[in-house]
Amino acid sequence: MRARELALSRRRVAVELAAMTLFAALMALGARLSFMLPFTPVPVTGQVFSALLAGAVLGPWLGFASMVEYLAAGAVGLPVFAHGGGPATLLGPTAGYLVGFPFAAMAVGLISGRATSGLRTLAGCLVGVLVIYALGFAWFALWSALVVGKQVALMAALAQSVFPFALIDIVKAGLVTAVAPGVRSRLRVG
Numbered sequence: 001m002r003a004r005e006l007a008l009s010r011r012r013v014a015v016e017l018a019a020m021t022l023f024a025a026l027m028a029l030g031a032r033l034s035f036m037l038p039f040t041p042v043p044v045t046g047q048v049f050s051a052l053l054a055g056a057v058l059g060p061w062l063g064f065a066s067m068v069e070y071l072a073a074g075a076v077g078l079p080v081f082a083h084g085g086g087p088a089t090l091l092g093p094t095a096g097y098l099v100g101f102p103f104a105a106m107a108v109g110l111i112s113g114r115a116t117s118g119l120r121t122l123a124g125c126l127v128g129v130l131v132i133y134a135l136g137f138a139w140f141a142l143w144s145a146l147v148v149g150k151q152v153a154l155m156a157a158l159a160q161s162v163f164p165f166a167l168i169d170i171v172k173a174g175l176v177t178a179v180a181p182g183v184r185s186r187l188r189v190g
Helices: 002-032 047-058 060-075 087-091 095-112 118-148 154-161 163-187
Strands: none
Touching (some): 002 060, 047 060, 060 087, 095 118, 118 163
């Protein structure tokens, strides 16, 4: 019986590692689905959807780890970010969003848990979006002051880093709420 339990445990670890890598790859794909708005250096991407889905499907710890795996791939130079790859991107205007993705996945996973209720998943996703915005906005304002050399007023910073994205990210949260149960049941992780 011990050998069977060990084999099942190894299989579970292999499935979880594969799922983490799958979601890191989904995140990279989401970065490629991007377009720029003329008034901000922050692109609209599919990354928010991917980060929220990672938390809802993988749970808090595997979701967090999958987003860290994604960031590590970009930090070593793989072109997985919306603007390519490399450590310079982690110091650019979108670095706060990038750092926010693992914490958003964790928040979604903690709040939604193994929810069968779409309401808990939606609540987790909306909190995840707020986490991304908090870190993205804070870094964007700091980056503007330190790197660009101009202090941006609070409302101007929000107008460039949060407001243009709010409606589309609420829609993404709704989409994640709709698809997460099916994806979770197919992957059998978490």
